[in-house]
Amino acid sequence: MAEKEYTLYPNPITPNSAILFDEELCNGCNRCIDFCRTDVLMPNPERGKPPIVAYPDECWFGGCCAGACPHHAILMVHPMNQRAVWRRKETGNLYRVCVENELEENKRPPIVE
Numbered sequence: 001m002a003e004k005e006y007t008l009y010p011n012p013i014t015p016n017s018a019i020l021f022d023e024e025l026c027n028g029c030n031r032c033i034d035f036c037r038t039d040v041l042m043p044n045p046e047r048g049k050p051p052i053v054a055y056p057d058e059c060w061f062g063g064c065c066a067g068a069c070p071h072h073a074i075l076m077v078h079p080m081n082q083r084a085v086w087r088r089k090e091t092g093n094l095y096r097v098c099v100e101n102e103l104e105e106n107k108r109p110p111i112v113e
Contacts, residue, residue, distance in 0.1 A: 018059035
């Protein structure tokens with residue numbers, strides 16, 4: 001019986017882009033792959049390139065990959081339903097429940113792919 005060769009390809013593009021890599025900062029060390037709890041990343045076959053997000057819909061948005069990146073090349077893109085913010089009625093400042101410090105408002109432009 002002849003042996004077959006198999007290759008893993010990422011899923012087709014989905015509405016969810018859980019993780020974005022800054023290709024200028026990422027050196028392809030693949031440390032994020034080791035720390036990902038849900039195995040959504042796979043090594044890029046091209047050496048020195050960012051990992052491939054193989055299963056973006058499986059991401060738990062825990063941020064382990066971003067925290068493990070020594071070059072800070074990973075941006076977590078949370079779904080819209082997880083981007084809820086709270087404002088104090090008295091001051092209008094943003095805050096998180098059970099966190100003492102006020103949050104700074106996000107003034108970054110939206111990510112466009």
